[in-house]
Amino acid sequence: MSHPPFAVTVDLVLMTIADGALSALMQRRAEEPFTGYSALPGGFVGVDEGLDDAARRVLTDKAGLAGGDSAWLEQLFTFGDPQRDPRMRIVSVAYFALFPHAVLAEAVLSRPDLRLTTVSNLGEPLAFDHAAIIAAAHGRLKGKLDYSPIAFALLPELFTLRDLQAVHEAISGTKINKPAFRRRMLGTNWIEPTGQRESDTPFRPAELYRKSAHVADWRAD
Amino acid sequence: MSHPPFAVTVDLVLMTIADGALSALMQRRAEEPFTGYSALPGGFVGVDEGLDDAARRVLTDKAGLAGGDSAWLEQLFTFGDPQRDPRMRIVSVAYFALFPHAVLAEAVLSRPDLRLTTVSNLGEPLAFDHAAIIAAAHGRLKGKLDYSPIAFALLPELFTLRDLQAVHEAISGTKINKPAFRRRMLGTNWIEPTGQRESDTPFRPAELYRKSAHVADWRAD
């Protein structure tokens, strides 16, 4: 009883913006328990493996995401209810990671067991306590949106202010005033104009921005 | 290798304001490793015990805090570096808890292995990675100060606006303008006046306030 055995896992909430909505990558389970249910990608932590290392490994192996090194990855919360897994006592350290839409879209196309689901409307019951994990991820993301440059992790390298505003609206669930949003963002020093413009628009093309170099490795919990 | 054995512990950062500074309760270690070092109170999680339950148990057993039921207790972060404990692989779920000064002062008086240390100046090396855990707790506390009624957990039931301002200044490390702070707090609906006044002051006694009833069980991560 002095130090009973546990299994420790990581579960990953991989998010992006798809069709204007915050979405998460789900994996269809092939084994018991919860066979056929959608679940978050996850895996057991190795005895000599750090928690962040395990999360990055699951990112590349289980979800087939090459860009695992550069993605925004952040520990979220640890779920340890004794009944959360019917097989044994498992403590799961949940992470969330953010990607541009193209990265997750490609993963979904190449892997039939993966799909994207809308975070605010899951549409089906999930395996284990994964619905609660997703809710926690959404909450954290919403909370950090205003004071951290977290939204850029959901966009490609070049983006317009309209793209950025769409990300903010999808996460916060509110409409934002366009001129106010513009000036607020331009006042943060988080973005810099490239001089380039988008193309193939049936209207005036917007300027393309990129995330400023000095916020590239920004964090803060 | 599919699910290797881990030990899971909880470590607790128990904080209060002592002499105008944010302070944490430390316990002197009697056993190896790190014998004689100061460490955070902590303990192994039972196989059938929830994480929050384990944290509350350590609160009452190891630190002898009767008010464990009512204290503000919140999961902080999970530390799982493979080398963080020389004996074996231990994943530790860190919590922080907040108390009025009198509660921790009494615990320190009754237990010679306990003492209070200033969070911003620990003064000595700590066991394991506990300095990093304390830093994370301080950061979380600072971040939540402005948008959550978390400061009241560090004060007794009745307090003056000066007391509350001292708490904010101790946590944020900045001086705050008095009238501005007053009006901001009175505008939140987090506190209500009692009509009573402090006594035994060599100057004009300030009004005593209490935390409003409807924020008693407030949370949000």
Place this chain on the structure above:
DNA sequence: GCAAAAGTGTTGTGATTACACCCATGT
């Protein structure tokens, strides 16, 4: 020229700060 969205100027409002001042209490 027209439609559609980019991008800017102007004004108003609410929150917060700074500073000055008055008030109440113990000695």
Place this chain on the structure above:
DNA sequence: ACATGGGTGTAATCACAACACTTTTGC
């Protein structure tokens, strides 16, 4: 009376929202 901190009024500042407007592109 006076020292000390409690408490309030007022004006300035800042961030942001609302709204109207001009600009630039494809068709």
